Amino acid sequence: MYNIDDFDVKILNLLQSNGRLTNQELSELIGLSASQCSRRRIALEQAQLILGYHARLAPDAVGREVLGLIEVRLLNHTADCVESFHTMLRDVDAVIDAFKTTGDADYLLKVAVQDLQGLSDLISKILSRNKSVAHLKTSVVLNRLKENGLMMPGSDMLP
Template sequence: MLQESVIIDDADLKLLSALQDNGALTNQQLADVVRLSPSQCSRRRQRLEQAGVIRRYRADLDPALLGFGITVFIFVALATHSRNNARRFRDLVATLAMVQETHALTGDSDYLLKVIVTDLRALSALVNDVLLPHEAVERVRSSIVLETLKDEAKLPIG
């Protein structure tokens, strides 16, 4: 959600779109795409970073080439629905490097975790040794990804 004080114009959208494609672009390269001067691109980029529109820069790594062959979506139902129990679960998830994303849900499950692991043994250890024994957790249901049809982290801005 954008802050009310952040005004995004067409040049900002072009800049953001270019950075989504390649976050390592220099200001000169951005200037060529956006058709502004490098100094204008630099100022716009800094303003968008300071406003929180640009949250971070990172490399997009290939999990399979690094030995992470299994992606799993894990649905978690909490044992009790209280602020403290939810905090305990959130604290747990924050410590687990294999958890790529965590979403609070409506419906049958309270949370959805996107997890990446090296193999089924690692998945079993996560579920059986970490999640299920945790005091905050009542039920865990997992679905292993067979094939990823689309993996796009870009927002549809341009």
């Protein structure tokens, strides 16, 4: 287990908001040498505290402008039922996040599709046809305000 200190926390926070920071830029921001920042970054990656570096894309850049949140309740929690559902999750690109939850729903899915017809097709042709799914409850996102800990551009101008 990797023990993180205050410098590691600063590195993680800075990289979360800007994964393109160089070791030199990190060193200037937190007060360590670039080589120390490099060693720490590598150690954080090897400890799997940094899982990857990603570009945040505008929804229209990938043709998936409609975002939905879907609560899923399974028929039961047998190994076969859960595995069938998890296999479907792996195979459906429109599901961008999936969370196992407590409460009325067993899972919460974040899905991104091209349009409302795409959302309807996803629900009726894929999700509801999975033999493990007992109930779905869908919400359509009207505005994205904050994602991945970061405010969305222009979200401060919404009423």
